[in-house]
Amino acid sequence: METNYQACTFAYQPCAEQSAPRPGAGGHPVHPVVVIGAGPVGLATAIDLAQQGVPVVLLDDDCTLSTGSRAICFAKRTLEIFDRLGCGQRMVDKGVSWNVGKIFFDQELVYSFDLLPECGHGRPAFINLQQYYVEGYLVERAAELANLAIRWKHRVAGLTQDGDVVTLDVETPDGNYALQARYVVVADGARSPVRHAMGLESKGRVFHDRFLIADVKMAAPFPSERWFWFDPPFNRNQSVLVHRQPDNVWRIDFQLGWDADPELEKEPERVIPRIQALLGDGVEFALEWVSVYTFSCQRMDRFRHGRVLFAGDAAHRVSPFGARGANSGVQDAENLAWKLGLVLAGSAPDALLDSYASEREHAADENIRHSTRSTDFITPKTPVSRVFRDAVLTLARQHGFARQLVNSGRLSVPAVLHASPLNTPDAADEQGEAKFAGLMVPGTSCADAPVKVDGQAAWLLRQLGNQFTAMVFADAGALPAPALTALQTLACGQVRLAVLCVVPAGGGEMPGAPTGVRLFEDSEGLLARRYDGRPGTVYLLRPDQHVCARWRAFDAGQVQAALRRALGWQEDGAAGDERIAAATAEA
Amino acid sequence: MPLNTQPNLTRPDDFYEALIDMHRDLSDAQSQSANAQLILLLANHIGDLAILQEAMEFARAGVLARAVVQPATDPAAAA
Numbered sequence: 001m002e003t004n005y006q007a008c009t010f011a012y013q014p015c016a017e018q019s020a021p022r023p024g025a026g027g028h029p030v031h032p033v034v035v036i037g038a039g040p041v042g043l044a045t046a047i048d049l050a051q052q053g054v055p056v057v058l059l060d061d062d063c064t065l066s067t068g069s070r071a072i073c074f075a076k077r078t079l080e081i082f083d084r085l086g087c088g089q090r091m092v093d094k095g096v097s098w099n100v101g102k103i104f105f106d107q108e109l110v111y112s113f114d115l116l117p118e119c120g121h122g123r124p125a126f127i128n129l130q131q132y133y134v135e136g137y138l139v140e141r142a143a144e145l146a147n148l149a150i151r152w153k154h155r156v157a158g159l160t161q162d163g164d165v166v167t168l169d170v171e172t173p174d175g176n177y178a179l180q181a182r183y184v185v186v187a188d189g190a191r192s193p194v195r196h197a198m199g200l201e202s203k204g205r206v207f208h209d210r211f212l213i214a215d216v217k218m219a220a221p222f223p224s225e226r227w228f229w230f231d232p233p234f235n236r237n238q239s240v241l242v243h244r245q246p247d248n249v250w251r252i253d254f255q256l257g258w259d260a261d262p263e264l265e266k267e268p269e270r271v272i273p274r275i276q277a278l279l280g281d282g283v284e285f286a287l288e289w290v291s292v293y294t295f296s297c298q299r300m301d302r303f304r305h306g307r308v309l310f311a312g313d314a315a316h317r318v319s320p321f322g323a324r325g326a327n328s329g330v331q332d333a334e335n336l337a338w339k340l341g342l343v344l345a346g347s348a349p350d351a352l353l354d355s356y357a358s359e360r361e362h363a364a365d366e367n368i369r370h371s372t373r374s375t376d377f378i379t380p381k382t383p384v385s386r387v388f389r390d391a392v393l394t395l396a397r398q399h400g401f402a403r404q405l406v407n408s409g410r411l412s413v414p415a416v417l418h419a420s421p422l423n424t425p426d427a428a429d430e431q432g433e434a435k436f437a438g439l440m441v442p443g444t445s446c447a448d449a450p451v452k453v454d455g456q457a458a459w460l461l462r463q464l465g466n467q468f469t470a471m472v473f474a475d476a477g478a479l480p481a482p483a484l485t486a487l488q489t490l491a492c493g494q495v496r497l498a499v500l501c502v503v504p505a506g507g508g509e510m511p512g513a514p515t516g517v518r519l520f521e522d523s524e525g526l527l528a529r530r531y532d533g534r535p536g537t538v539y540l541l542r543p544d545q546h547v548c549a550r551w552r553a554f555d556a557g558q559v560q561a562a563l564r565r566a567l568g569w570q571e572d573g574a575a576g577d578e579r580i581a582a583a584t585a586e587a
Numbered sequence: 588m589p590l591n592t593q594p595n596l597t598r599p600d601d602f603y604e605a606l607i608d609m610h611r612d613l614s615d616a617q618s619q620s621a622n623a624q625l626i627l628l629l630a631n632h633i634g635d636l637a638i639l640q641e642a643m644e645f646a647r648a649g650v651l652a653r654a655v656v657q658p659a660t661d662p663a664a665a666a
Contacts, residue, residue, distance in 0.1 A: 405627070
């Protein structure tokens with residue numbers, strides 16, 4: 001019998017700190033990290049840290065999972081992160097996988113699109129899965145980690161920072177207590193009580209429109225696709241979005257307009273006729289959950305405030321079109337977790353955490369820009385904007401170019417961190433031409449590809465991550481053994497490199513490979529194609545599966561410098577020494 | 588390449604007649620939609636965002652200038 005995650009409650013339990021007379025007294029240590037908020041973002045952060053061996057305390061002011069289905073579209077990148085966190089397969093098994101979307105204008109199908117037109121990826125473009133399942137699976141994964149403690153009904157009432165320590169005032173059914181941590185991750189949602197308590201704001205644009213969400217249980221004739229209607233007869237001058245969820249539940253999203261009464265529209269006698277008009281006569285259904293929402297696109301000026309780091313909706317909000325809320329939040333979590341882990345281990349400077357803020361602020365800007373543009377297309381703000389919108393939809397029936405302009409939500413893909421200070425930019429060749437073709441520029445999250453490891457079919461991305469990796473492309477029979485051995489011995493402080501060597505199909509057994517180097521057969525040639533890999537090519541990959549540097553030939557000094565840079569040691573050490581040496585030579 | 592505002596139409600009078608004719612028997616709303624579709628088709632044909640932005644700036648400036656001052660006769664245009 002499957003767990004009913006909507007009905008789960010988690011018991012409040014007192015903790016050792018509550019019996020301490022004052023902070024730090026009674027032998028209670030300063031925790032390395034406290035995460036606030038057990039939603040998808042807080043849970044992902046806590047699990048990622050715990051997997052690295054960092055003890056984590058996760059606080060939540062409530063004792064239940066998500067009320068209602070809420071975020072339902074989980075993108076390929078998020079699933080790849082969940083794979084690394086040890087619960088991706090469960091999500092995919094339960095979720096409804098989909099790649100195809102259809103756009104309707106009035107009564108007609110305008111066109112359909114495929115979000116994952118190429119094969120050779122382990123995960124689909126999206127799954128639809130109710131947020132309570134995602135949270136439930138994450139909570140169960142968290143329970144497997146002995147160094148991760150979730151404290152339900154422990155509400156953060158206030159926070160002070162003092163030197164190296166953050167002190168939280170935590171409210172419980174047994175009264176308040178003080179909890180201390182070196183770093184605090186705030187993932188307590190869009191209304192973020194902690195952000196308010198710190199006197200910080202999330203600023204941006206509020207949209208004057210209302211939407212009705214209805215989750216409906218029925219045996220429906222719709223396929224597993226995203227269907228979006230502009231101006232349909234059953235919701236004139238507004239839009240409608242239908243998505244399939246597991247358990248025969250369908251998410252129907254009706255645009256209502258700003259003048260709609262949010263309380264009245266939630267009443268079943270208003271909701272049911274809307275759904276009947278969409279489904280037609282004779283389709284039986286039951287309402288599971290109804291909500292009326294408005295939305296805004298906003299973010300905090302800075303995601304880092306000293307030792308307090310903001311993630312997910314607490315730091316940034318978008319409209320729901322494009323599924324960029326929960327997905328970008330989980331990407332925040334993954335960006336932050338490895339950096340916190342290395343800083344706490346003393347392997348990277350505290351400044352590495354500044355790159356969390358700058359990289360994810362950049363990603364938030366991109367998400368907000370896409371989301372705002374979608375909103376302007378879906379709900380035109382002026383008569384002329386409506387004329388152009390309808391003109392695009394009219395042309396899109398016949399003309400491919402106009403389909404590029406139809407914007408029912410630019411669906412979540414990970415931001416490319418082009419300007420990240422952790423990247424080592426590609427060197428140009430002697431002719432000043434780029435040395436690499438394709439999409440895998442530094443700052444990009446790694447593309448997946450099918451590989452064979454020890455003769456077994458596997459996916460690249462499920463072999464990567466949690467540590468820095470050097471991925472070296474080689475010819476079959478001509479392993480660059482000296483380079484591999486050199487890579488193996490490369491270290492940066494306590495940070496070691498995992499080394500993997502990509503060989504063509506059939507080259508999986510390679511005598512003479514240094515021990516510890518993993519051999520991947522590029523079984524369909526897609527890995528070399530997607531990374532423009534040639535024999536000798538070296539990629540340096542971050543623990544969060546992002547490219548941070550690449551070369552056409554191995555050079556120990558360059559790899560070491562790029563690794564130092566990716567760890568946030570920018571202004572001194574090897575890279576700095578090189579610059580000084582170069583400047584001296586010029587002088 | 589900047590926006591070409593030099594004479595470039597092979598048959599200017601025929602073009603103008605066709606443009607007006609495109610709107611024959613259309614309501615104001617239909618004409619607006621036809622204009623919008625025409626702009627989108629031509630924009631795609633041009634493709635280059637910098638050229639399109641320059642054209643949009645000219646168009647907007649033309650409207651704003653008219654709103655403030657009466658249009659002056661341009662001797663060059665009359666020539």
